Amino acid sequence: DVKVTQSSRYLVKRTGEKVFLECVQDMDHENMFWYRQDPGLGLRLIYFSYDVKMKEKGDIPEGYSVSREKKERFSLILESASTNQTSMYLCASSLSDTYQPQHFGDGTRLSIL
C-alpha cells in the first residue's frame, strides 16, 4: 500500500511566522501535490510537482512556496503565516500518467493565531 506521511497532525503557529509542512511518500511516485481543505470550499490545489526540483502553481499559490529536493519529499512553506491560512492541509502523490489516482496523507490541521 502507498503510504503518504505528513509530519504533523496538528500545528499551532503565530502570525508572521515561517511555517514548514513536510510530506514523504514511499512509493517512488513522480507527482506530489499540496491542497488545503476548508468547509464549503472543498479541496483547493496550492502547488504540485512532477519531478525533483520542479514545481507548478495550483489554484491558490499566493502566500505559499514549495520545495522538492528529493523525489520522496515535498515541503510546503508558509512564508509569513496569516490567520486566513488556518486550514487543513493535505499532501498527495501519484504516478506520472494522466489518469492515475492520487494517494493522500492524513492531513495537518494548522491553526494560525
Place this chain on the structure above:
Amino acid sequence: QKEVEQDPGPLSVPEGAIVSLNCTYSNSAFQYFMWYRQYSRKGPELLMYTYSSGNKEDGRFTAQVDKSSKYISLFIRDSQPSDSATYLCAIPNYGGSQGNLIFGKGTKLSVKP
C-alpha cells in the same frame, strides 16, 4: 458552470438504507471517474475508479457513469454506520496539467444505527 458539481448534503439515512451520491460534470471528454471516501480528521482514500460508461461493483458499492447525461453516481447498499464519511468525486483534468484531478466539494453522509 463549474467543471464538477456535487451536492454537499448533509445526507442522513437509517442503517440498511440504499444511498445514492451524485456528481455532474461539464466536459464531455472526461472518461475516467473516481470516488474518494474521507473519514473525519483523515485524508481522502480512493474507493472506486471507473472508466467510461456503465457500472462497476465492489461489494456493497456500485459506481455508475452516464456519459450522455454527464452524471456519475455512487450507490451504497445496506449502508452501515461505518459508511458515515464525506464522499468526493474526482475526475482527471483533461487539457490541464498531467496528473491533476478536479474534485467535487464532497457530500457528507451520516448513517444512523
